[in-house]
Amino acid sequence: MIEYIKGELTEITPAMAVVECNGIGYGINISLNTFSAIQGEKNTKLFIYEAIREDTYALYGFLTKQERELFLLLISVSGIGCNTARMILSALSPSELCHVISSGNEKLLKTVKGIGLKTAQRIIVDLKDKISTESLNDTTSPLSTATMNDEIFEEAVSALTMLGFAQAPSQKVVSSILKEAPDRTVEEVIKLALKRL
Numbered sequence: 001m002i003e004y005i006k007g008e009l010t011e012i013t014p015a016m017a018v019v020e021c022n023g024i025g026y027g028i029n030i031s032l033n034t035f036s037a038i039q040g041e042k043n044t045k046l047f048i049y050e051a052i053r054e055d056t057y058a059l060y061g062f063l064t065k066q067e068r069e070l071f072l073l074l075i076s077v078s079g080i081g082c083n084t085a086r087m088i089l090s091a092l093s094p095s096e097l098c099h100v101i102s103s104g105n106e107k108l109l110k111t112v113k114g115i116g117l118k119t120a121q122r123i124i125v126d127l128k129d130k131i132s133t134e135s136l137n138d139t140t141s142p143l144s145t146a147t148m149n150d151e152i153f154e155e156a157v158s159a160l161t162m163l164g165f166a167q168a169p170s171q172k173v174v175s176s177i178l179k180e181a182p183d184r185t186v187e188e189v190i191k192l193a194l195k196r197l
Contacts (some may be wrong), residue, residue, distance in 0.1 A: 002059070007022075007044070015029065016030060017034075027059070033123045034046070043160050052169075064094070073127050073131070087112060087194065106121055113165075113195070155186045161193075170193065
């Protein structure tokens with residue numbers, strides 16, 4: 001079992017990081033929260049969850065053990081798979097998610113793409129007793145404002161298609177978000193797009 005991978009960050013997109021360790025490049029699925037924290041870093045250490053199925057072997061990486069713990073709790077809920085859990089952790093920071101679950105805020109949870117009312121209620125019922133807000137601190141660092149709109153557009157659309165959305169609607173949503181607020185960072189654009197798609 002892989003506990004963590006530490007090495008040089010050779011490639012990064014909002015949905016995937018490639019970490020080179022002893023000559024091997026590991027493609028690791030990441031959430032937007034982890035992306036914002038490690039973007040621009042030369043080296044990184046990601047705590048790993050290995051998703052091993054008959055037809056796939058995928059690595060999911062998290063900046064903190066707390067975020068990984070939340071991911072494991074989410075996938076323990078019936079009907080929540082790895083990609084949905086990653087989507088939730090991309091739309092909400094760990095501390096926001098803890099607050100949403102402990103306060104029973106199903107409305108906010110429902111704003112995440114792919115989460116309906118029943119699933120939101122199930123997450124809250126299943127995890128309310130397992131979440132302690134104090135033990136999870138938000139480690140997301142403040143983000144610098146990006147200026148290159150084209151680059152942000154490309155990265156946001158690419159991330160959304162990696163997360164399973166069709167390219168045309170993704171481009172339309174990202175384009176309208178950037179028209180409304182051209183100074184948004186790629187993370188903010190993707191978070192908004194996840195709520196609109």
